[in-house]
Amino acid sequence: MTKDCSDSAVLSRRISSLALALTLPLLLNTALAQPQPDPLDTLKRINSNYNTLKDSCQEPDTGAARGLYYCSGVTLRMVNDGPFNPWDYSPYAIKIGATSYSWIRKDLSTRILIHPAGFILRTPTDAAALNLPVKEQGFTCIYAFDGGTGPERKWYGCGFFDSREPPRAAQGVMNNRNAALAYGTCAEAGVSTAEQWTQKYTGLMKGPIQYGQCSWNAEKPSDWKAMIRVHESRPNTTNKDPFAFSAQVNEFMLKNATATNDGSENMKYIDAFIYNVNSTQNFATRGDQAPPKPENGLNSARNFQKKLQARGYSVPILRLDFTKPAEQRFSYVAADQAIDLGAASGTQPPPLAAQYIASADWIKRYDPGTRKDEWSLSIVPTAAGRALPKEQIDAIYQQLFALKGADSNWRDNEKSVGSMRQQLSCVLVNYRNKTPWNLEPFRPALSDSETRAAGCNPVPR
Structure with missing residues (x-):
């Protein structure tokens, strides 16, 4: 019988659009997948x-x-x-x-x-x-x-x-x-x-x-x-x-x-x-x-x-x-x-939330700011996600966090609290038509203006 407890690092996992649309949980308040x-x-x-x-x-x-x-x-x-x-x-x-x-x-x-x-x-x-x-x-x-x-x-x-x-x-x-x-x-x-x-x-x-x-x-x-x-x-x-x-x-x-x-x-x-x-x-x-x-x-x-x-x-x-x-x-x-x-x-489940994320995958790539390979969350938004007003950033962030927030790449590497949300907001406002959106947990959480000035890619000082 194999051991039951687990704490190995998550390296990568492919999430297809179809799987997201049909089976993966996308949380918005208490909506169910x-x-x-x-x-x-x-x-x-x-x-x-x-x-x-x-x-x-x-x-x-x-x-x-x-x-x-x-x-x-x-x-x-x-x-x-x-x-x-x-x-x-x-x-x-x-x-x-x-x-x-x-x-x-x-x-x-x-x-x-x-x-x-x-x-x-x-x-x-x-x-x-x-x-x-x-x-x-x-x-x-x-x-x-x-x-x-x-x-x-x-x-x-x-x-x-x-x-x-x-x-x-x-x-x-x-x-x-x-x-x-x-x-x-x-x-x-x-x-x-x-x-x-x-x-x-x-x-x-x-x-x-x-x-x-x-x-x-x-x-x-x-x-x-x-x-x-x-x-x-x-x-x-x-x-x-x-x-x-x-x-x-x-x-x-x-x-x-x-x-x-x-x-x-x-x-x-x-x-x-x-x-x-x-x-x-x-x-x-x-x-x-x-x-x-x-x-x-x-x-x-x-x-x-x-x-x-x-x-x-x-x-x-x-x-x-x-x-x-x-x-x-x-x-x-x-x-x-x-x-x-x-x-x-006897109560009815709440309606399904709109889906803003088509896929989200961890990739490792070279970062010119740190001059080394870093984990990056590569996100492809749906049309609804790309068109989301900046005032509704929490809606897409909650779905992204429900999908990937428990991953060790996010959990262990986001040293600056709120960094991933800050980058997501910056990309949504300034680069919404770009594909894919890339967020890196190692980046610091700065002000909106500082993050924008860094092209949404600030590096630790």
């Missing part, structure tokens, strides 16, 4: 997904077979809280190129989670039905139990534990949208059934299951069925295999969307935050920088919820209770929420 489902409807869907034992899933338009996660069960990531976003990638996950999730359903006996709080990813089937962004690509493999994933397992955590690129001769042909990424070593090891898995990976003379086990292909329904049977075949375990028994989690690998710690691509797929009402335990994970300590899951979930709302998405916190009947596995309590979920009280 996408419609938010009623929290009680979300609760009903998630409980239904947990309890409905589907054995096949298909893409709605092509009919191509997909893994069971696509339309069934609950895909979750448990993560500890800290000075980072829960959806971002940890330093250890960056080394792997993928991040660990788990998949739970009524026919799995899982009752122990790696952390007390986390989030649920919306199933692609639900997202399509709700007209929300659909995550069609990214999941690679699933292990019946914690796979001890690390850089030793190539192909995004799915290879054999030998630091070598895994073979692909036995993968077969798939025609779904995720076929190029999905992979499993079980096929390469000649394992296609639960019985074959048990024969190969258990026994007193064999190595620990955590590192020895093969991975199941994320998009083969038969692999999912075998994974479930393997997981349920071990109601008990030994000291040699503390993570390989049915109360523990499986490990479901999702390829990172970037090579940095920036996991904001995942924000639009988050369905809910959750916390385990019966546990405050943080388990040790590979890549930990310090011993784990107990954590209040509700407090963490509330922090997660506020962080996501600040980026333009409001989703509920749900309780997860493995002691309740399966039909009540998840529950919604209004008092748990850290934000106002207007949909729960």
Whole structure:
């Protein structure tokens, strides 16, 4: 299981106009980037997904077979809280190129989670039905139990534990949208059934299951069925295999969307935050920088919820209770929420804000003033943004800050408070027809006249 906390620097990330128009949060007061489902409807869907034992899933338009996660069960990531976003990638996950999730359903006996709080990813089937962004690509493999994933397992955590690129001769042909990424070593090891898995990976003379086990292909329904049977075949375990028994989690690998710690691509797929009402335990994970300590899951979930709302998405916190009947596995309590979920009280969400930013990208370029390479935020405004009166500078600045203000390039390098806003105002007033607009966090915040005299590019004195 890969480490959960993350503080690596963000280097760069491309944001397309289409992604901005359809999926990224653009905050203006409390306006939302996408419609938010009623929290009680979300609760009903998630409980239904947990309890409905589907054995096949298909893409709605092509009919191509997909893994069971696509339309069934609950895909979750448990993560500890800290000075980072829960959806971002940890330093250890960056080394792997993928991040660990788990998949739970009524026919799995899982009752122990790696952390007390986390989030649920919306199933692609639900997202399509709700007209929300659909995550069609990214999941690679699933292990019946914690796979001890690390850089030793190539192909995004799915290879054999030998630091070598895994073979692909036995993968077969798939025609779904995720076929190029999905992979499993079980096929390469000649394992296609639960019985074959048990024969190969258990026994007193064999190595620990955590590192020895093969991975199941994320998009083969038969692999999912075998994974479930393997997981349920071990109601008990030994000291040699503390993570390989049915109360523990499986490990479901999702390829990172970037090579940095920036996991904001995942924000639009988050369905809910959750916390385990019966546990405050943080388990040790590979890549930990310090011993784990107990954590209040509700407090963490509330922090997660506020962080996501600040980026333009409001989703509920749900309780997860493995002691309740399966039909009540998840529950919604209004008092748990850290934000106002207007949909729960029947109010309508505010109208969408006008969009002023078409794209915003970090680039590194030579600056003649400092005579060295500096980080620059290269902005392409929309027509509405370019035409915005100078009196409405706050509107475009709020949207820009919502998009990029949490990035370390901005957060760590704006030494003069208000510098980025000052440059944006200067460009809007004096160079609105220029493309792109470039803002640099290292620049000092001066008066309007001084900034204008410097061509909107003042340098530290």
